[in-house]
Amino acid sequence: MAYATLAEDLKELHHPKTWVGKYVWSQDHKVIAVQYMITAIAIGMVALVLSDLMRMQIGFPGSLGFMTPEKYYQFITIHGMIMVIYLLTALLLGGFGNFLIPLMLGARDMVFPFVNMLSYWVYLLSVLVLVASFFVPGGPTGAGWTLYPPQAILPGTPGRDWGIILMLASLAIFIVAFTMGGLNYVTTVLQARTRGMTLMRMPLSVWGIFVATILALLAFPALFVASVMMMLDRLLGTSFFMPSLVSQGQHLGYNGGSPILFQHLFWFFGHPEVYIVALPAFGIVSDLLSTHARKNIFGYRMMVWAIVIIGGLSFAVWAHHMYVSGMNPYFGFFFATSTLIIAVPTAIKVYNWVLTLWKGNIHFTVPMLFAIAFIFTFINGGLTGLFLGNVSVDVPLSGTYFVVAHFHMVMGVSPILVIFGAIYHWYPKITGRMWNDRLGKIHFWFTFIGTYLIYFPMHYLGLLGMPRRYYEYGHTAFIPDSAHLLNAFITVIALGVGASQLIFFYNMISSYFYGPKAPGNPWRATTLEWQTPTTPAPHGNWGPKLPVVYRWAYDYSVPGAPEDFIPQNVPAQGTDRHHKT
Amino acid sequence: MAMAIVVAVLIFGSLAFHFLSPWYFTPIASNWTSIDTAVDITFWVTGAVFVAINLFMVYALIRYSHRRGGKAAYEPENAKLERRLTFWTAIGIATLLAPGLYAWDQFVTIPDNASVLEVVGQQWGWSFRFPGKDGVLGTTDVQYVSDDNPFGINPTDPYGRDDVLISDNTVHIPVGKPIKMVLRSKDVLHDFYVPQFRARMNLVPGLVTYFWFTPTKVGTYEIMCAQLCGIGHYTMRGTVIVDDQKTFDAWLKSQPTFAPAAGARQAFNSRGLPATKVKLAENRN
Numbered sequence: 001m002a003y004a005t006l007a008e009d010l011k012e013l014h015h016p017k018t019w020v021g022k023y024v025w026s027q028d029h030k031v032i033a034v035q036y037m038i039t040a041i042a043i044g045m046v047a048l049v050l051s052d053l054m055r056m057q058i059g060f061p062g063s064l065g066f067m068t069p070e071k072y073y074q075f076i077t078i079h080g081m082i083m084v085i086y087l088l089t090a091l092l093l094g095g096f097g098n099f100l101i102p103l104m105l106g107a108r109d110m111v112f113p114f115v116n117m118l119s120y121w122v123y124l125l126s127v128l129v130l131v132a133s134f135f136v137p138g139g140p141t142g143a144g145w146t147l148y149p150p151q152a153i154l155p156g157t158p159g160r161d162w163g164i165i166l167m168l169a170s171l172a173i174f175i176v177a178f179t180m181g182g183l184n185y186v187t188t189v190l191q192a193r194t195r196g197m198t199l200m201r202m203p204l205s206v207w208g209i210f211v212a213t214i215l216a217l218l219a220f221p222a223l224f225v226a227s228v229m230m231m232l233d234r235l236l237g238t239s240f241f242m243p244s245l246v247s248q249g250q251h252l253g254y255n256g257g258s259p260i261l262f263q264h265l266f267w268f269f270g271h272p273e274v275y276i277v278a279l280p281a282f283g284i285v286s287d288l289l290s291t292h293a294r295k296n297i298f299g300y301r302m303m304v305w306a307i308v309i310i311g312g313l314s315f316a317v318w319a320h321h322m323y324v325s326g327m328n329p330y331f332g333f334f335f336a337t338s339t340l341i342i343a344v345p346t347a348i349k350v351y352n353w354v355l356t357l358w359k360g361n362i363h364f365t366v367p368m369l370f371a372i373a374f375i376f377t378f379i380n381g382g383l384t385g386l387f388l389g390n391v392s393v394d395v396p397l398s399g400t401y402f403v404v405a406h407f408h409m410v411m412g413v414s415p416i417l418v419i420f421g422a423i424y425h426w427y428p429k430i431t432g433r434m435w436n437d438r439l440g441k442i443h444f445w446f447t448f449i450g451t452y453l454i455y456f457p458m459h460y461l462g463l464l465g466m467p468r469r470y471y472e473y474g475h476t477a478f479i480p481d482s483a484h485l486l487n488a489f490i491t492v493i494a495l496g497v498g499a500s501q502l503i504f505f506y507n508m509i510s511s512y513f514y515g516p517k518a519p520g521n522p523w524r525a526t527t528l529e530w531q532t533p534t535t536p537a538p539h540g541n542w543g544p545k546l547p548v549v550y551r552w553a554y555d556y557s558v559p560g561a562p563e564d565f566i567p568q569n570v571p572a573q574g575t576d577r578h579h580k581t
Numbered sequence: 582m583a584m585a586i587v588v589a590v591l592i593f594g595s596l597a598f599h600f601l602s603p604w605y606f607t608p609i610a611s612n613w614t615s616i617d618t619a620v621d622i623t624f625w626v627t628g629a630v631f632v633a634i635n636l637f638m639v640y641a642l643i644r645y646s647h648r649r650g651g652k653a654a655y656e657p658e659n660a661k662l663e664r665r666l667t668f669w670t671a672i673g674i675a676t677l678l679a680p681g682l683y684a685w686d687q688f689v690t691i692p693d694n695a696s697v698l699e700v701v702g703q704q705w706g707w708s709f710r711f712p713g714k715d716g717v718l719g720t721t722d723v724q725y726v727s728d729d730n731p732f733g734i735n736p737t738d739p740y741g742r743d744d745v746l747i748s749d750n751t752v753h754i755p756v757g758k759p760i761k762m763v764l765r766s767k768d769v770l771h772d773f774y775v776p777q778f779r780a781r782m783n784l785v786p787g788l789v790t791y792f793w794f795t796p797t798k799v800g801t802y803e804i805m806c807a808q809l810c811g812i813g814h815y816t817m818r819g820t821v822i823v824d825d826q827k828t829f830d831a832w833l834k835s836q837p838t839f840a841p842a843a844g845a846r847q848a849f850n851s852r853g854l855p856a857t858k859v860k861l862a863e864n865r866n
Contacts, residue, residue, distance in 0.1 A: 069812050144809040150786060151769035156704050156811035243787025244723045246733075246767045248704060251723070259770060259785055293645075295653035299663050324772065326764075326783045326790035329689040336681055340674045347670045348663070354634060355662075357641040359654035364646065369584055372642065376588055379634055380595075383627035386677055392684035393619045396606070396779040399772060399807035449587065456595055460604035465776025467807040470815040476803055478607045478776060486604065557653035564652060 013108060013540045027113035028539050029098045032120050034430065036094035037423075039120075040087050043127050045501075047082035050075040052498045059491025061472045069471040070158040073142030076469060077159075078130070080145030081167070084273065085174060086127055088415055092280040093178070093216065094123060096422060097185050097209045099430065103529035104206050106194025106547045106569075108540045110184045119184070122177035129170040136162035144469060146270075149241040149262050153234040155248060164234060168227040175220045175227075185213045194528075196549030200304065201568070203527045203553040204297060207304050208283020211311040212276045218315070219272035226265035233257070260327055267318040275314040277411050279307055281418040282349055285371050287553075288421050289353055291525045292368035293360030294564050296554035298352045306345040313342045323394045332391040339389035346382060350375065361557065361564070365523070366440035370421030373448040374414050380452075381410025384459060402462025405455045413451040420447065420504070427508070428518030429529060432536045435511040439503055446500035453493045457486055524565050527553050531567050585642035592635045599628070610777035610802065610823070612759075612795040615684040617779070622680050626673055688780065691793050695759040698752070701732060702764070702771035702784040705813035707804060708732065709752040713743030713838060718763070723786075726767060733767070734839050744839045750804075750819035755829040759795045772808035775821055783808050796823040 016022040026032060054075045057067045098116070102109050110116045133140035142158030143151055151157050152164055159167075189210045193202070202210075229240040233254070241262040242254035290297040297303060319327060319335045353375050362368065384406040388394045397403065420443075428434055461483055466473070473479055521530040533543040547569040555566040561573070609617055645653075699710040699718055710732055712718045719734045719741015726733035731748065734741040754760055764773060766784035774781045782792040804819035824832065 069815070073809075073812060073814075142812070148770055148809070151809065151811055154769060154811070156769070156813070158812060245769075245786045246703070246723055246726045248768070251726070256787075258787065260788070293653060294647075296655065296657050298656070299658045301658065302663050324782050326785040326788055329685075332685050332689070333682060336685065337678060340678045343674055344667060344670050348667060350634065351663075351666050354638050354641065357638060357645065359656070360641070360645045361648075361651045361653040362642060362646045364582075364584055372584055372588070372638070375638060376591065376635060379631060383631055386627055386674075387620070387623050390619065390623065390677055390681035392616050392681050392688055393623055395688070395781060396613075396616060396620070396776065398781070399774065445587075449591075452591060457598065457602070457604075460598075460602055463606050464604045465607055465774075465805075467774060467805050469809045470805075472815060476805070477801075478803065480603065482603050554657070557655055559655055 015539050022539075025117060027109070027117045029102050029110045029113070029116060030430070030537060030541075032116055033095050033097075033099035035120050036090055036098060036123065039124055039127060040091040040095060043082055043131070044087035044091075046131075047079045047087060048498055048501065050079040050082075052495055054079065055491040055494045057471065059488040070139070070142060072471045073144070073469070074140050074158050074163070077142050077145055077147075078133075078140050082130070083412065084145065084277070085171070086130065088277045088411070088419075089178070089216070089273070090123060091419060092277060092415065093185065093209060093213060094120065094181055096205070096280060096284065096419075097181070097213065099426065100205050100529065101185055101188050101209060102192070103429075103532070103537065103541060104203050104527055104553075105189065105192065105197050106528050106542070106549060107188060107192040108542065108546070111187045111192050112184050115180045116184050119177050119181035122173060122180065126170045126174035126177055129166055129173060133159065133163045133166040133170075136166065138162055141167045146263075146266060147230070148266075149230055149233065149259050150243070150245060150247075150254075153230060153242075154252075165231065168231045168234075171227045172224055172231075175224045178216060178220060182213045182217045185209065186217065194546045194549060197528075197568075200301070201549060201552045204283040204286040204300070204303055204307070205280070206283065207307050208279040208281070208286075211307050212279040215272045215279070215311050215314060216276045219269045219276065222265045223269035226262055226269070229265075230262065260322075260325060263322050263325055263327075264319070267321045268315075270321065271318040272311075272314045274407075274411050275310060277415050279311060281374070281415040282307060284422045285374050285418045286353065286356075287527065288367050288371040288418075288425055289356050289375075290554055290556060291425075291523050292365050292371070293357055293362045294556045295356055295360040296556055298355040298358075299348075300552065300554060302348060303352055306349050309345045310342060310349075313338065313345075317342060317389075320389050320391075320394070323391050324398050336389060336391035340386065343382070343386060343389075350379060350382070365424075366435075366437065366444055367421040367425035367523075369441070369444045369448070370417045370424065373444070374417040374421070377409055377417060377448075377452065378414040380456065381406060381408075381414055385410060396465070397462055399467055400462035401466050401468055402459050404468050405458035405462060408458075409455045413455060417448065417451075420444070423508070425523065426529075427511070428522050429532075429535060429537070431512050431515075432518055433511050433515035434518045434522065435507050435515055439507040443500060443503040443507065446503070447497060450493050450497035450500065454490050454497065458490060461486065521567075524563070526555055526565050526567050528568055531569055582643065582646060585639045585646075588635060588642070589639045592632060592639070596628070596632065599624075607777045608798075609779060610796060610798040610800060611779055612797060613684070613688075613779040615680070615687055619677075619680040619684050623677055626677055630673070688792070691761050691791070692759040695761040695793050696755075697761050697763055698754060699763045699765060700773050700784065701767065702773070702806070702810075702817075703767040704769065704811050705806070705817040707750045707752075707773075707817070707819035709747035710734075711745040711747075711833065711836075712740075713745050715740055715743055719744050719839065721765070723767065732839070741839055745833060745836045746839055747836060751822065752819070753822045753824050753829050753832045754796055755826045756796050756799050756823050758826075759793055761791055761793045764790045764792075769810050770808045771806050771810050771817065774805050774807035775802045776805075777802050778821075781807070796821075799823050799825060 138161045141163035232238040239254045239257035242257040244255040317339045320339045520535040549568045557564045701708045717740040719738040721733045764784040766786045771784040780794040802821045806817035
């Protein structure tokens with residue numbers, strides 16, 4: 001077996017001797033995970049503040065004196081870019097991928113710890129380059145997070161001089177960073193699983209992260225070349241994406257390029273990106289539901305295959321973002337069909353989550369509340385995807401607030417609920433401390449109800465026909481005053497949800513110093529990360545001997561067993577009911 | 582328990598909001614009722630699924646919440662149930678896809694008797710061109726765009742001479758006649774969006790895109806650019822006025838045609854630039 005050589009490697013790890021070696025230039029996957037998480041959340045806070053500022057302009061136009069159209073477009077652009085790439089992708093793969101893969105698979109670390117360390121520092125560089133764009137002449141780009149040319153690199157768009165260059169450079173650097181991390185995750189999953197940890201015994205968290213990483217390794221290169229080509233168009237005057245045009249009265253030297261080509265490249269990355277965020281969330285939420293319902297995940301094998309099939313299909317649906325782009329309209333038949341087919345494995349996952357709750361023994365812990373809330377918001381966001389994926393139904397809705405509401409519900413709110421659930425769930429293992437339950441619940445109710453109140457009504461502004469990315473609407477005959485009132489309502493809720501995140505930060509930080517000591521396995525969970533010899537787990541994770549795996553990850557409430565969970569490293573007993581895996 | 586109650590309240594609250602809130606599609610003013618039908622079907626099917634799955638979850642949350650001494654069932658999978666759910670989901674998906682593709686088939690099929698209106702976008706305004714008496718739009722190219730020739734019409738093309746040019750943001754079209762909208766941009770991406778017409782399409786520099794519809798109600802409608810086109814995006818408004826045929830004819834007659842200055846031909850030749858023609862071949866038939 002291929003994994004045996006690495007998994008059995010008894011070579012002593014070189015433990016760092018200095019504080020800097022342990023916490024700064026660390027090669028320990030758990031420290032790198034925390035570095036990724038803190039950086040991603042920190043830059044995410046910038047994006048959160050930007051969103052509240054832009055909501056002020058939408059809800060109460062003109063209320064912020066400094067909010068010019070330039071600033072508004074810059075804020076929406078950087079908000080979107082940070083949330084999708086620098087927060088969600090980095091947090092789920094760089095953060096949870098790093099923390100969970102070696103621990104859940106019984107490995108000592110990632111297979112390339114040094115490359116893993118580089119991955120984080122290069123990621124940090126990409127974040128700094130992005131932040132730097134706020135301080136260059138003209139500010140960051142205001143081209144919208146999709147950066148569609150020709151507009152993105154022409155006068156008339158904010159940040160055309162420097163902002164767009166830094167944005168494209170930052171993306172390219174991010175992709176370099178991700179590639180170093182991603183190769184690590186895939187190789188570790190394939191090569192460093194401990195004895196007995198077959199692929200079909202892996203927890204779904206690892207499956208989700210594993211498949212998402214493969215998607216990212218295949219999808220990000222499309223964004224990388226698109227960024228490089230646009231950079232050349234901007235700096236050297238090439239014409240990859242630029243046809244001959246007249247920009248504000250000036251004939252420019254471009255000729256023969258195609259703006260649609262950029263859109264194909266962007267969405268060839270951009271659609272898998274949705275699943276790069278969603279699949280880890282799918283996996284993690286499966287484990288949260290199973291653990292806190294004290295019941296095996298329903299239909300494990302189907303869940304694995306659904307992740308794999310969704311991942312594969314996600315490369316064949318990208319042009320559903322382009323139904324009204326002016327591409328050949330006959331593409332619409334194919335992409336509508338492929339898009340709606342992807343709903344079948346996705347629906348199966350939803351059924352299986354709900355069926356995991358069915359006949360469970362549901363503990364309403366804070367992580368569980370977030371997991372259940374995810375099911376609710378994901379059903380909502382998934383179903384509105386059936387509107388936008390279905391070509392002709394998309395036509396009147398494209399580019400309106402219906403789209404904004406849909407993708408925030410499905411890839412903003414839903415994965416972030418999972419991320420919160422996951423942070424609460426694994427916090428005791430990461431820090432060795434327990435958080436405050438009451439504050440956790442207050443944070444949950446504000447976040448869950450608040451975000452639903454923001455995004456559910458927003459769909460109806462889109463149905464009404466309000467286009468997105470409008471600095472202000474002025475007087476428009478078909479938009480009634482009540483729609484502006486609704487926008488003001490949404491803004492008030494958004495400010496409240498934003499402020500309520502302070503409860504989360506207070507809870508996390510104060511618990512780190514003053515929280516009660518956490519037991520090694522507070523949730524009585526089966527997976528390996530809860531079976532480490534000490535908590536937090538030491539460098540190398542397992543002490544002298546690697547754990548050996550005897551069973552799948554979901555032996556909860558096995559009939560006849562003395563406890564309602566049997567960890568994966570407990571040898572077979574007479575009372576076992578062996579699941580086929 | 583609190584979670585089950587909140588989810589139940591959100592389910593019924595969402596339904597109430599859907600039926601009671603004042604915000605919904607604007608009244609349709611074109612032939613695209615097939616799109617509205619597809620949207621309605623999608624609302625009914627997805628709405629039913631939304632309520633069914635979530636209510637089932639609410640029931641599970643109440644019925645199976647932790648009790649002292651309670652224990653979960655052990656049921657790793659149920660192949661029969663999973664197969665059935667897959668089958669019925671596929672049926673549901675097909676129910677949505679069929680009306681969607683049916684409407685799209687109409688959308689991509691331009692009626693033979695459609696008249697032609699060209700829409701030209703630039704940062705940040707609209708202009709329009711009718712093909713004139715010959716029914717054919719003259720060829721255009723970005724190379725020809727100048728202060729004297731803002732549409733970039735080929736001055737040597739005889740088909741362009743009688744083209745009727747509408748240089749402000751307001752255009753009139755006749756009610757009840759299918760119209761093919763031919764879209765062109767001089768600079769960046771734009772989107773011709775009139776919510777009441779449902780149909781719409783991007784304007785792409787370097788390409789000629791199109792869509793069609795039949796206006797069904799006389800009235801005044803606002804065009805909103807719906808593809809981010811720079812800092813003035815939100816100001817890129819226009820107006821479509823749907824007239825009865827008589828009013829429309831009278832209005833069209835009063836509009837100027839493209840009358841190139843006598844020297845235009847020389848001016849073009851002296852530039853000596855190889856121009857890639859944007860041809861509207863189908864309009865030449």
